[in-house]
Amino acid sequence: MDMRLPNPVQPAFEPAESDDAVIVNIGPSHPATHGTIQVIAALEGEKVRKVDVHCGYLHRGFEKECEDHTWTNLIPYVDRLNYCSGLINNFAYCEAVEKLMGIEITPRCHYLRTLLSEYSRIADHMTCVAASLMELGAMTAFLYLVMIRDYIYEHLADLTGARVTYTYGRIGGLARDLPEGWLKRLDEILEQYEDFIGRIHGLMDRNRIFIDRTRNIGMISAADAINWGFTGPILRSTGAAIDLRKDTPYLAYAELDFEVPVGINGDNYDRYYVRMREMDESVYMIRQLVDMLPAGPINVDDRRCVLPEKRLVYSEIESLINHFKLIIEGPQVPAGEVYAAHEAPNGELGFYLVSTGGGIPYKVHVRSPSFVHMGGVKRMLEGYQLADIIPTFGSVNMIGGECDR
Amino acid sequence: MTSRLDNVQQQLGLQVGGASRSHGSLVLELARADLLPVVQRLKTEFAFDLLLDVTAVDWPLKTPRFEVVYHLYSTQHRDRVRIKTAVELADPAVESLVSLYGSAHFMERECHDMYGIVFRGNPDLRPILLYEGFVGHPLRKDYGKHDEQPLVPYRI
Numbered sequence: 124m125d126m127r128l129p130n131p132v133q134p135a136f137e138p139a140e141s142d143d144a145v146i147v148n149i150g151p152s153h154p155a156t157h158g159t160i161q162v163i164a165a166l167e168g169e170k171v172r173k174v175d176v177h178c179g180y181l182h183r184g185f186e187k188e189c190e191d192h193t194w195t196n197l198i199p200y201v202d203r204l205n206y207c208s209g210l211i212n213n214f215a216y217c218e219a220v221e222k223l224m225g226i227e228i229t230p231r232c233h234y235l236r237t238l239l240s241e242y243s244r245i246a247d248h249m250t251c252v253a254a255s256l257m258e259l260g261a262m263t264a265f266l267y268l269v270m271i272r273d274y275i276y277e278h279l280a281d282l283t284g285a286r287v288t289y290t291y292g293r294i295g296g297l298a299r300d301l302p303e304g305w306l307k308r309l310d311e312i313l314e315q316y317e318d319f320i321g322r323i324h325g326l327m328d329r330n331r332i333f334i335d336r337t338r339n340i341g342m343i344s345a346a347d348a349i350n351w352g353f354t355g356p357i358l359r360s361t362g363a364a365i366d367l368r369k370d371t372p373y374l375a376y377a378e379l380d381f382e383v384p385v386g387i388n389g390d391n392y393d394r395y396y397v398r399m400r401e402m403d404e405s406v407y408m409i410r411q412l413v414d415m416l417p418a419g420p421i422n423v424d425d426r427r428c429v430l431p432e433k434r435l436v437y438s439e440i441e442s443l444i445n446h447f448k449l450i451i452e453g454p455q456v457p458a459g460e461v462y463a464a465h466e467a468p469n470g471e472l473g474f475y476l477v478s479t480g481g482g483i484p485y486k487v488h489v490r491s492p493s494f495v496h497m498g499g500v501k502r503m504l505e506g507y508q509l510a511d512i513i514p515t516f517g518s519v520n521m522i523g524g525e526c527d528r
Numbered sequence: 529m530t531s532r533l534d535n536v537q538q539q540l541g542l543q544v545g546g547a548s549r550s551h552g553s554l555v556l557e558l559a560r561a562d563l564l565p566v567v568q569r570l571k572t573e574f575a576f577d578l579l580l581d582v583t584a585v586d587w588p589l590k591t592p593r594f595e596v597v598y599h600l601y602s603t604q605h606r607d608r609v610r611i612k613t614a615v616e617l618a619d620p621a622v623e624s625l626v627s628l629y630g631s632a633h634f635m636e637r638e639c640h641d642m643y644g645i646v647f648r649g650n651p652d653l654r655p656i657l658l659y660e661g662f663v664g665h666p667l668r669k670d671y672g673k674h675d676e677q678p679l680v681p682y683r684i
Contacts, residue, residue, distance in 0.1 A: 179657035186642075187666055191673055222551055349577050349603060352631025363603070370606045461551050462581075462599055462610060475597070477585055490581040490599065498634025527657055 158523030181527035189487035193453025202288040204525035208243035213292030219463035219474040237375040238412040241405040247468035255517025296422030337391035341503040341515035351499030355470025361389035367466040394518040428454040453482025493526035553608035576600040579629035584643040592616040624649035642667040
């Protein structure tokens with residue numbers, strides 16, 4: 124029996140013509156590709172002449188699976204899109220469903236979701252910055268950042284019960300309210316964050332090795348970035364102040380005071396710096412939100428989506444039936460379609476939902492920033508050195524979970 | 529902002545089959561032949577400079593069966609438009625938008641992978657999330673949820 128397997132990937136270009144030209148395959152399993160992605164590069168000497176990026180190695184049929192589960196059952200799945208900031212995925216998805224159902228969330232939920240989105244953004248940017256610095260040899264910076272990130276993870280585990288895949292959003296509210304003393308610990312972590320971020324700035328900002336590897340590497344212009352669909356920190360690093368939180372405010376962002384940091388060159392260094400500054404802005408926003416946080420319920424009073432109190436499920440027949448219908452049939456979402464987008468740490472995360480009425484979605488499509496970025500990333504790799512692929516790829520922050528779905 | 533979308537809708541008026549609003553964004557239903565010229569106008573005249581998303585919806589009981597759905601955003605005016613074009617199963621092809629937006633390359637490739645929509649003019653429609661040799665289009669409603677095509681045989 125012939126045991127050879129077909130090569131699933133053919134590069135989009137012909138083998139090179141000249142003698143010093145060679146085709147190099149990087150990935151899909153490579154410690155510096157941040158997940159399973161394959162880069163096929165045609166080199167001329169050390170210079171990258173052409174690049175073909177292949178994704179799909181982490182494809183697990185997310186959108187197909189969604190068409191067979193109730194609206195509520197999808198919440199654990201959306202956690203696993205960008206698994207560095209699961210809460211933002213939760214809230215973006217819940218908001219899309221709430222728009223279809225015409226639900227207005229409670230004030231406390233409104234502010235709490237904003238606070239937790241910004242908290243997640245810090246954890247996500249820390250992951251990205253830490254990993255891309257470590258790939259350039261900055262082990263101390265990596266450990267500092269990952270230490271703070273772990274404080275955040277443990278702190279969120281205290282709230283949600285999980286470190287990474289939180290499943291904390293609910294259609295019409297949240298899974299539970301803040302535990303006792305949570306905001307006090309939040310304050311302590313933010314103080315430690317400031318201490319350690321100061322050290323990162325001291326270690327990296329004027330570091331000769333770091334600047335040599337990142338300045339003027341992986342450059343992209345604002346016009347090119349828009350044409351290739353880049354959003355988020357990559358687009359802002361080119362100097363375009365485009366941020367959904369400012370431009371089309373959702374949640375509580377319209378009431379907050381914050382800046383949109385932008386870069387100048389659109390190179391790796393600018394992307395590093397934009398992310399560092401965005402974390403500072405997030406901390407600033409979180410402090411405002413702690414003061415704004417109102418008391419009150421976290422879930423809307425709407426029997427179409429919110430489970431009745433457990434005490435009532437056990438003691439009265441209406442609540443028992445309500446609970447049963449919500450679990451077995453799912454929340455009844457009216458027919459229609461909606462596109463809702465949030466500013467995720469990597470860019471615009473959009474959910475396009477189609478409902479034909481009933482408890483199960485007809486179609487769920489995720490506009491994931493990472494996937495669109497992979498379409499344009501060759502513009503940032505071609506023309507630079509082979510070794511530059513690693514820092515550039517790190518600064519793009521491709522997340523396999525949301526890229527391949 | 530609302531008045532701008534009204535204006536866009538009015539000026540496009542003649543070319544567009546149906547126009548409506550959905551949660552603040554403009555929805556245009558275009559005939560297949562109108563797609564490229566209208567998107568061209570949306571980009572150049574009305575500054576919809578960011579192509580966010582390309583996908584399709586499969587309606588097995590309707591004719592035409594597929595709806596190709598585009599989402600555009602204007603970074604200058606901060607508003608959105610959704611474009612829908614219906615195509616038939618027998619000839620599931622639309623014009624590609626790669627001449628207008630670079631981001632169309634990958635997104636059309638994904639849509640081709642998942643729904644089998646052909647984007648005429650896209651130079652590279654190789655599989656992207658699936659592998660070479662995959663038979664069928666998994667997001668079509670007639671592709672069974674439990675159908676499997678393992679590339680590497682199971683080790684039992």
